Structures are given as C-alpha cells and as structure tokens.
Amino acid sequence: MKAIQYKAFGKSEVIEVVEIPKPEIKNENDVLIQVMAASVNPLDIKLRNGNMQQIRPINLPFVPGADVAGIVVATGEKVTQFKAGDQVIAVSSIGGYAEYALAKESHVVLKPTSATFEEATSLVVNIGTAQAVLFNEGKLAKGQKVLIQGAAGATGATMVQMAKNGGAYVIATASGQGIALVKSLGADEVIDYKSQDITLLAKDVDLVADCAGGESQNKLFEVLRLGGKLVSIVTPPSTELAEKYQVDARFISSNISANSLTAGLVLVSEGKLRPIVAKTFRLEEAAQAQDFVSAGGVNGKVVLAVSALQ
Numbered sequence: 221m222k223a224i225q226y227k228a229f230g231k232s233e234v235i236e237v238v239e240i241p242k243p244e245i246k247n248e249n250d251v252l253i254q255v256m257a258a259s260v261n262p263l264d265i266k267l268r269n270g271n272m273q274q275i276r277p278i279n280l281p282f283v284p285g286a287d288v289a290g291i292v293v294a295t296g297e298k299v300t301q302f303k304a305g306d307q308v309i310a311v312s313s314i315g316g317y318a319e320y321a322l323a324k325e326s327h328v329v330l331k332p333t334s335a336t337f338e339e340a341t342s343l344v345v346n347i348g349t350a351q352a353v354l355f356n357e358g359k360l361a362k363g364q365k366v367l368i369q370g371a372a373g374a375t376g377a378t379m380v381q382m383a384k385n386g387g388a389y390v391i392a393t394a395s396g397q398g399i400a401l402v403k404s405l406g407a408d409e410v411i412d413y414k415s416q417d418i419t420l421l422a423k424d425v426d427l428v429a430d431c432a433g434g435e436s437q438n439k440l441f442e443v444l445r446l447g448g449k450l451v452s453i454v455t456p457p458s459t460e461l462a463e464k465y466q467v468d469a470r471f472i473s474s475n476i477s478a479n480s481l482t483a484g485l486v487l488v489s490e491g492k493l494r495p496i497v498a499k500t501f502r503l504e505e506a507a508q509a510q511d512f513v514s515a516g517g518v519n520g521k522v523v524l525a526v527s528a529l530q
C-alpha cells in the first residue's frame with residue numbers, strides 16, 4: 221500500500237511516499253480500515269522534528285497520523301460492533317497517513333452520516349480533546365465563563381462550539397480571519413490576541429482552556445477567578461503562578477477513545493457542531509500539508525485525502 225514515512229527526524233524534507241505492506245489483523249479486537257481521509261495534527265510535526273523523543277518516543281521508520289476516517293475492510297474475531305463496509309472514524313494504532321490503518325474496536329466509532337470523510341476525520345482529536353479539557357478536567361458547568369486561548373485553531377474551534385452547547389459564556393482569543401470564524405461559531409466575546417491585552421478585557425473566568433501554550437500562558441492566570449482552573453494542552457503551567465493566583469493549573473494529554481467522542485458526535489448529528497476543514501491536501505502532499513500547519517494562521521483542521529478522494 222501507499223504510505224507516508226520518514227526514516228530520520230528533521231524538516232518536512234524527510235517525508236517520503238513509500239510502498240509498504242498493508243497492515244494485517246493481529247489481535248482479536250483489531251479493525252482494519254481503508255483510509256479515505258487522515259488528519260494532520262501539530263503533534264505529527266513535533267514527532268517528526270524529534271522534539272517529543274524524551275516524552276513520547278517513536279521508532280524509525282515511522283508512518284505518522286493518529287486519526288482517520290474510512291471504511292472497515294476486516295475485523296478481528298472478537299469485534300462485535302463493526303463489519304466490513306461500515307463507514308467509521310478512528311484513533312489508529314498504526315500510522316494514519318496511509319491507504320490502510322489498524323485501530324482497536326474501542327477506538328472506532330461510526331462516521332456521522334452528515335459529515336464527509338474529510339470532515340469526519342477532523343472531528344476525532346478535536347472532539348476528544350475538547351471533551352477532556354472542558355468537561356472531564358475543566359468540569360465546565362452551564363452558566364460558567366470559559367476563556368479559550370487559540371480559539372480559531374483546530375481544537376479551539378471545536379471547544380468554542382462544545383462550550384456554547386454546554387451553556388457556558390465563551391470568551392475566545394483569535395487573530396486575523398479567525399476572529400470572524402469564532403464569532404460565527406457563537407463566541408460571546410472575542411479578544412484579538414495580537415492587538416489587545418487579555419488581562420484588561422477578561423476577568424473572573426472559571427476555566428481557561430489553553431490551546432496555544434508558550435509565554436502567552438502566563439497572562440492567562442490573571443483572568444481567572446480565585447479557585448478557577450487553567451487546563452493547557454500545550455505547555456505544563458507554572459506551579460508558582462498557580463499558587464500565587466490560587467488556581468488549579470495543569471497540562472493534560474487527551475487519551476482519546478470511542479467513549480470520549482460520544483457527546484460531541486451527538487452534537488454533530490444534531491447539526492450543533494460544525495466540523496471545520498481549513499484545507500485538504502492529497503496523501504502524496506503530506507510534506508506540504510505539514511508545512512502549511514507549521515506556518516500558522518490556519519483556521520480549522522488540515523486533512524489528507526487518501527484513497528477514493530484522489
């Protein structure tokens with residue numbers, strides 16, 4: 221099968237289009253999926269650069285790609301919920317930038333019928349992460365105030381919609397065309413993080429969802445109420461600042477399975493959560509797709525169209 225692979229860490233030049241054996245069902249709970257579309261996540265770029273080797277090591281050669289949308293072609297003996305021909309989305313256990321990928325049954329769900337394969341793959345990490353940050357860790361409740369940092373990005377745009385649907389008051393930070401996007405998604409207030417000072421415009425926030433990390437994170441402590449929460453998916457927050465502002469601040473790594481997608485997918489089926497695909501590249505253009513994400517300013521998810529969409 222055709223796949224994307226790299227044999228050394230580095231810039232996108234290390235990415236090759238290769239022919240490798242199609243994965244085979246090895247475990248009784250495996251689902252083999254013909255990939256129609258795969259997501260390009262910032263994590264794929266961090267792994268390729270070699271930046272994650274200390275905390276999330278990978279072995280080379282490596283086929284990137286964590287989440288896919290496609291069609292089931294075979295199932296392990298103990299798989300009960302899926303059969304060949306089902307259209308699904310999945311967190312794959314073998315690289316998703318390929319014509320076929322394996323996933324465990326517990327990490328597969330039926331594709332929402334309203335979504336194309338490209339839209340559907342974009343939902344997996346976005347919904348799984350939004351669910352983890354807002355509700356599992358953040359305990360966001362109806363009527364509470366949430367500030368979403370990086371709200372026009374792939375994950376942030378889904379968080380805005382899930383928080384609004386949860387009855388929260390949403391303050392979003394964005395820049396450029398992202399400002400109009402997050403307004404259209406229902407944000408109650410939008411702060412242009414490039415020209416406005418967030419600490420002057422937001423206060424008494426119950427939960428900050430940080431999708432940008434880095435130095436910009438330090439200012440986020442100032443907008444929280446006493447006892448509020450800061451949950452970052454990018455950078456572990458300062459324990460000193462958490463003590464100083466008397467807030468609960470933590471980094472989380474979303475551990476996405478089928479269960480974590482349930483609530484968000486109900487919203488998709490009800491037309492209350494819109495998948496946002498920023499741009500689609502062909503599988504063979506994976507290097508360009510990763511560079512497009514690295515360049516920033518992308519609103520929504522970048523996806524690779526694989527098999528049937530070429």
Ligand SMILES: NC(=O)c1ccc[n+]([C@@H]2O[C@H](COP(=O)([O-])OP(=O)(O)OC[C@H]3O[C@@H](n4cnc5c(N)ncnc54)[C@H](OP(=O)(O)O)[C@@H]3O)[C@@H](O)[C@H]2O)c1
Nearest residue numbers: 262263370372373374375395413432436453472473474517
């Ligand atoms: N821990 C986890 O489980 C987990 C899960 C998913 C994602 N992540 C990580 O979370 C991050 C976001 O992922 P994503 O897919 O949403 O990426 P993305 O689409 O690139 O979104 C990042 C957003 O952050 C904004 N941003 C950048 N600098 C900012 C600043 N100083 N202040 C406010 N906003 C800023 C960007 O806005 P502009 O484009 O306008 O600059 C962009 O909209 C990535 O680092 C990713 O690896 C972690």
